[in-house]
Structure formats: structure tokens, C-alpha cells
Amino acid sequence: LRREDVAAAHRVPSFQKKKTPSLIVQFGSRMTRDQWIAKAKELRDLTANSINKNFPRSRVFISEHLTPESKVLLARTKEKCRAIGWKYVWCREGKVFCRRADEEKCVRVDSLDDLAELK
Structure with a gap:
């Protein structure tokens, strides 16, 4: 992931106090978004560490942000x-x-x- 691929990113608070807030990422293009979603579906056991080596090995779920x-x-x-x-x-x-x-x-x-x- 390159910096120019991300247009905006922010956390959305969860109603569950112990849960880490979800991270919403707006990609710079639909093509980039679609590539990330497709790759996430391929890799069932995706971790934050596989995205960036500085992140923990916690599991990551990637999907479209819905209204x-x-x-x-x-x-x-x-x-x-x-x-x-x-x-x-x-x-x-x-x-x-x-x-x-x-x-x-x-x-x-x-x-x-x-x-x-x-x-």
C-alpha cells in the first residue's frame, strides 16, 4: 500500500467498549479498493502484520463500508x-x-x- 493509494482514513468508535474501533479507509481509486477487497477474500487469515511489518499479528477483516x-x-x-x-x-x-x-x-x-x- 502506498500513501497515494489512501485518500482518507479514520476510526469509527464501536458500541463495544473493549473492541478496537474499526478503521475506515477511503482509497484514491475504485480499482485500488476492489484489489484490496479481492485480495482480502483470497487470504482468509489476513493479519495486520501481513499488511505492515510494524503492526501486530492481530486478524484483520476487510469489507466495504456500508451505510x-x-x-x-x-x-x-x-x-x-x-x-x-x-x-x-x-x-x-x-x-x-x-x-x-x-x-x-x-x-x-x-x-x-x-x-x-x-x-
Whole structure:
């Protein structure tokens, strides 16, 4: 990671007092952001030390930062899809998608009303 890859970075306090606050990073380009997210998915056991040798060996989770509304929509979509046996739910660029099975077409979920149409 180079300094010019990061446009801004800040911590967001957690409601859990003992938890280290999340670090929000705004990348300079979508391409850089997408590369980091893709690499993080590849490396399941990512640690802070693997990003920078000066950091501790604590585990790191990398994902898109979602608006509160998108977080709720993603959580409810996961609940609904689990209940009806759909296999995949994910978020990309702030949009929620789901898919019943490997070979099937993905469905974009734009609102809680869309969940009623999933069967």
C-alpha cells in the first residue's frame, strides 16, 4: 500500500467498549479498493502484520463500508435467504445481491420490499 493509494482514513468508535474501533479507509481509486477487497477474500487469515511489518499479528477483516440502511438491507436479505434456502448473499459497491444456486441468475435487492418477492 502506498500513501497515494489512501485518500482518507479514520476510526469509527464501536458500541463495544473493549473492541478496537474499526478503521475506515477511503482509497484514491475504485480499482485500488476492489484489489484490496479481492485480495482480502483470497487470504482468509489476513493479519495486520501481513499488511505492515510494524503492526501486530492481530486478524484483520476487510469489507466495504456500508451505510446504516445498506447494513440493515444486507442483514435482512441474509436472514430471508437463509430461511428460504438461497445459497449466496453479498454486497458490492453498496448494492445487495443474492443467488439461489451456482447456476442461477443473481437478483439485486434494492429495498426491504424486494425481499417479499424472493421465494
